[in-house]
Amino acid sequence: MEAAAPCPRAHHVDLRWLLSVAAGGLFALLLLLATSPTFRLPSSTTTSRLFLGPASRSSSAPPPLFVEPTLSRPLPPAASLPRFAYLISGSAGDAGMMRRCLLALYHPRNRYVLHLDAEAPDTDRADLAAFVAAHPVLAAAGNVKVVEKANLVTYRGPTMVTTTLHAAALLLWGDGRGRGADWDWFINLSASDYPLVTQDDLMHVFSKLPRDLNFIDHTSNISWKAFARAMPVIIDPALYMKTKGDLFWMPERRSLPTAFKLFTGSAWMVLSRPFVEYLIWGWDNLPRTVLMYYANFISSPEGYFHTVACNAEEFRNTTVNSDLHFISWDNPPMQHPHYLTTDDWDLMVRSDAPFARKFLRDDPVLDRIDADILGRRGPGMVAPGGWCQEAAAARRRRRAEQ
Template identity: 65%
Template sequence: MKPLAHSLHAAVDRRWLLPLAVGSALSLLLLVALTTFPSPFPSTSTPSSSALFVEHKLAPTPPSPAAAASPPRIAFLISGSAGDASALRRVLLALYHPRNRYILHLDAEAPDSDRRSLAADLASHPAIAAAANVRVVDRANLVTYRGPTMVANTLHAAAAFLWGHAGDGGSHWDWFINLSASDYPLVTQDDLIHVFSKLPRDLNFIDHTSDIGWKEFQRAKPVIIDPGLYMKKKADVFWIPQRRSVPTAFKLFTDSWIFATC
């Protein structure tokens, strides 16, 4: 009986040799074909980061030797609303440095008397009056948190820093920082300027990219209504059920903050 059992076991083992050999040969041929011949399918690899970020396509102008040797200047926008005049002044004095530039914006919900009082108070401050580097916006806009009016207010301030008051030419500055009356600095301006003086002046802390990913559905397609665009009283933004298609006449870009200061 033992020789018969041994013969049956050997026959069963030999029965699997042929499929195993055929499978191994096919796998080897497939591996050789994949590594030798080019793929007939187009590549779907993700483009490199240099193709996604717009900064890589720009040729920054090198700063002049005089500008590179001098300490940097920082332009601050400090925004507030009704009842924020004293907080706005507190933040300004905590952030103040004669080299920097400042724009203070109390939105249209605050009474005009608050803007006049704030401007008069700052004009009587000896250091601020001597440097003449603080401007209080007298023609304020209504700003809605998270709405387009908030973005527009920031862009208006950046334009004012660039072009100056009434288009008379803006002063030189290196970085723009947007704050609110509820913010407060964690470092002194001397320390901040010292740190920034070690950085290249063309360094941007916002990465702009056309690879918007999930933001296409959650940011680009929803329709958001900002009451600050057509009302005199502040109200929160709201979304409508309808969605829009992604525009084809231009490309959407998004950004991500990679640095926080103050």
């Protein structure tokens, strides 16, 4: 048997420099990918995928022809302080209470929309806008907007819902140039509401919470409301008339919906920005469909938002069953809660709720809240906070530099 031919002798090559080049090339490639705008590391908090299917899609499945964006943003770092977007609404005679509520709630990080409905005289709206423009703190921050073109609102009618959605759209829009639209939670209040905590404390607590939580007092056990509210068909004249009129009932009745499940609860809510975006821009048709249904529903503010949140797959697991209000009801409950006074002080404080309602204008209990909880020192003063110390320090630095 012939001996195998010997292998040609290999030339000796020093491979150390090749390893260095390979390592450098690999590092450069990773750096390029990481800084590329089209490269994304997998993240459980990323909810917006433009024109992409779900991350769990099989590689063998055909790609979707088109997937609408959810328009959600990645959640900010949990440690960052949140911003709140407030709607404070009122009617004729509420301008004074609205000013007081605004000052008690004020913080330069937040955003505020004030809406006096069309039943209030134009002079009240003009005076409210002049007050905001003349107040040195409010004017300097520029974060308070008075709705000039007021909406006609019928109590318990769908126009209360459309007014809330109008304010939410204004807060999402900001100033139209990308400023003033950065907030995390939307809070709707009336002029007869008042805070029971400072905004600094509220921000501190909410900074520890997931930014997609929605605080909505709700239940699917609508019981007597099925017959008294869901089945009747009502018309709100404020949807199409210039002058205010009472709701009126149609003789026909309708069956309960089967396309979605009805929920009901409190009309006062703290809604996450992603959910508000869903209500306004609605990347599926549920918010619009439910809104059309509730156009003929008595007390629609106590059902529309709850029904959308609890039927939308993306948000049904984000609800916290609380409206974050202290409200004192009669037993059995009447149509309205009773007005809070100093007799309710201990219950209010022990409730740990950040808001309470309803209050009469300039009731002495409001003065006690200002003095003992908020630290307000006068009728025209905003509630102080850490931002006041920062502003004072900035003024001292400017004086020292001059």
